[in-house]
Amino acid sequence: MWPYQVAEADNVQRMSVPRVAVTVDLVVLTVREQRLSALTWRRDRPPYAGCWSLPGGFVQLDEDLPVAASRLMAERAGLADVRIHLEQLATYGYPDRDPRQRVVSVAYLGLAPDLPASSRAQVLWTAVDELVKDPAAFDHRRILLDGVERARAKLEYTSLAAAFCPPEFTVAELRRVYEIVWGTPLDPRNFHRKVTGADHFLVPTGRTTTRDGGRPAQLYHRGDAEHLRPPMLRQRA
Amino acid sequence: MWPYQVAEADNVQRMSVPRVAVTVDLVVLTVREQRLSALTWRRDRPPYAGCWSLPGGFVQLDEDLPVAASRLMAERAGLADVRIHLEQLATYGYPDRDPRQRVVSVAYLGLAPDLPASSRAQVLWTAVDELVKDPAAFDHRRILLDGVERARAKLEYTSLAAAFCPPEFTVAELRRVYEIVWGTPLDPRNFHRKVTGADHFLVPTGRTTTRDGGRPAQLYHRGDAEHLRPPMLRQRA
DNA sequence: GCAAAAGTGTTTCCTTTACACCCATGT
DNA sequence: ACATGGGTGTAAAGGAAACACTTTTGC
Numbered sequence: 001m002w003p004y005q006v007a008e009a010d011n012v013q014r015m016s017v018p019r020v021a022v023t024v025d026l027v028v029l030t031v032r033e034q035r036l037s038a039l040t041w042r043r044d045r046p047p048y049a050g051c052w053s054l055p056g057g058f059v060q061l062d063e064d065l066p067v068a069a070s071r072l073m074a075e076r077a078g079l080a081d082v083r084i085h086l087e088q089l090a091t092y093g094y095p096d097r098d099p100r101q102r103v104v105s106v107a108y109l110g111l112a113p114d115l116p117a118s119s120r121a122q123v124l125w126t127a128v129d130e131l132v133k134d135p136a137a138f139d140h141r142r143i144l145l146d147g148v149e150r151a152r153a154k155l156e157y158t159s160l161a162a163a164f165c166p167p168e169f170t171v172a173e174l175r176r177v178y179e180i181v182w183g184t185p186l187d188p189r190n191f192h193r194k195v196t197g198a199d200h201f202l203v204p205t206g207r208t209t210t211r212d213g214g215r216p217a218q219l220y221h222r223g224d225a226e227h228l229r230p231p232m233l234r235q236r237a
Numbered sequence: 238m239w240p241y242q243v244a245e246a247d248n249v250q251r252m253s254v255p256r257v258a259v260t261v262d263l264v265v266l267t268v269r270e271q272r273l274s275a276l277t278w279r280r281d282r283p284p285y286a287g288c289w290s291l292p293g294g295f296v297q298l299d300e301d302l303p304v305a306a307s308r309l310m311a312e313r314a315g316l317a318d319v320r321i322h323l324e325q326l327a328t329y330g331y332p333d334r335d336p337r338q339r340v341v342s343v344a345y346l347g348l349a350p351d352l353p354a355s356s357r358a359q360v361l362w363t364a365v366d367e368l369v370k371d372p373a374a375f376d377h378r379r380i381l382l383d384g385v386e387r388a389r390a391k392l393e394y395t396s397l398a399a400a401f402c403p404p405e406f407t408v409a410e411l412r413r414v415y416e417i418v419w420g421t422p423l424d425p426r427n428f429h430r431k432v433t434g435a436d437h438f439l440v441p442t443g444r445t446t447t448r449d450g451g452r453p454a455q456l457y458h459r460g461d462a463e464h465l466r467p468p469m470l471r472q473r474a
Numbered sequence: 475g476c477a478a479a480a481g482t483g484t485t486t487c488c489t490t491t492a493c494a495c496c497c498a499t500g501t
Numbered sequence: 502a503c504a505t506g507g508g509t510g511t512a513a514a515g516g517a518a519a520c521a522c523t524t525t526t527g528c
Contacts, residue, residue, distance in 0.1 A: 018298040019256035022341050061255040061339055064331040091328040091343050094301040102298055104259050106328050192508065214506025215498040230470065427518065429481065451479025452525040
């Protein structure tokens with residue numbers, strides 16, 4: 001039977017229902033210094049002292065999950081007032097993932113442009129390649145890898161790569177995002193045709209820049225396209 | 238600061254942490270009688286008496302989330318001993334989604350072949366088209382629609398359509414899955430070439446059947462391919 | 475034989491790929 | 502002038518769409 005129907009009185013029901021702590025953990029990715037990097041928290045106390053963990057915290061009783069994610073993005077990650085793409089990644093809840101108590105964690109994936117370092121000394125951008133070699137707290141290595149794979153997959157069939165770019169960017173900067181996130185070089189000319197030809201992916205600003213050297217490049221900002229059809233497929237492994 | 242570090246003593250920490258009930262809700266989809274259908278629970282008591290809801294229940298304290306999903310698939314959905322594809326869908330947790338108490342719900346998506354009706358009278362297969370018109374309990378309409386959209390999207394770039402088929406199936410039966418889930422007709426001949434040409438999607442059994450009429454069709458079972466490259470794209474809207 | 479569905483062949487179109495080549499700037 | 506990266510043209514390869522046609526069963 002549906003458990004809501006077990007007890008007529010709410011207080012009786014409350015007694016019988018197991019309750020657990022719920023956290024939100026943040027996988028915030030960016031491209032900086034030619035590497036895919038994630039925002040990490042350096043733990044100085046047990047458990048997992050010396051390990052890295054993802055920024056996160058408990059969900060408040062009256063708080064929606066996306067609201068908690070935004071709040072923690074500001075409070076723990078130090079990224080207040082930054083509009084970055086945030087989407088739910090997955091939920092992790094095996095019983096002993098936290099050695100002290102049962103914690104169910106809803107992971108959110110954030111994609112950010114290259115931002116200045118956090119004001120908090122404990123919060124660092126670190127290359128994903130390094131992180132996966134270092135010891136992680138809890139199951140945060142797995143969560144990070146799931147976030148990275150989600151990002152890689154979404155570049156194929158959505159316009160999300162622009163979330164890694166500043167408000168105005170060139171086609172070459174967008175291409176570098178793909179190359180670094182996927183770890184494969186792309187042909188600049190075919191890439192240019194593909195993304196400028198996709199409807200509502202890029203909106204020209206009319207301005208140009210020479211910040212990448214060479215001939216001035218058109219500046220674009222994100223269009224309102226969500227999907228990229230046909231997709232841009234990675235070379236198969 | 239990271240909340241784990243707020244209190245050294247575990248019991249103090251436990252007092253300060255908000256705790257909520259966690260449920261698993263199941264979106265179990267199948268194709269039956271030429272329609273995409275979902276397993277629903279008919280509610281006969283408030284709240285939402287007379288509405289349909291998704292089968293689900295509370296996660297036990299010592300139970301992993303996929304284990305809870307499997308248990309509830311047996312206990313509430315009446316699908317014990319049936320190996321069906323189960324994957325996490327998303328987590329829903331806005332504060333008043335259950336009027337009685339805070340409940341965070343982890344939704345799982347199940348894809349099943351056409352099974353006999355459940356032994357439980359309260360559990361019914363209902364066409365998705367009908368469900369979205371009828372009043373739903375809680376936010377289960379949204380969860381159902383998210384599950385349907387996930388299934389539709391995954392048919393494009395994975396071999397998951399076979400999860401809707403019995404252990405042995407013909408190419409035409411697989412095609413009907415695509416046609417019904419997507420709601421668009423597909424060319425039988427091009428479809429045949431596409432799926433039989435994809436590596437490890439279909440494994441021929443050597444047997445044939447005439448259950449669909451006409452010339453005998455090869456029987457296949459699922460290969461071990463996860464992904465379908467290049468993908469089979471729906472016609473754009 | 476005829477209907478029905480399985481499966482193959484073929485042509486056309488479109489996308490991707492690879493790469494030659496020109497363009498516009500900084501130094 | 503020349504290096505550097507931006508951007509266009511173009512031909513070849515590959516996959517998708519459309520559809521004529523053959524195959525193999527049940528009746």
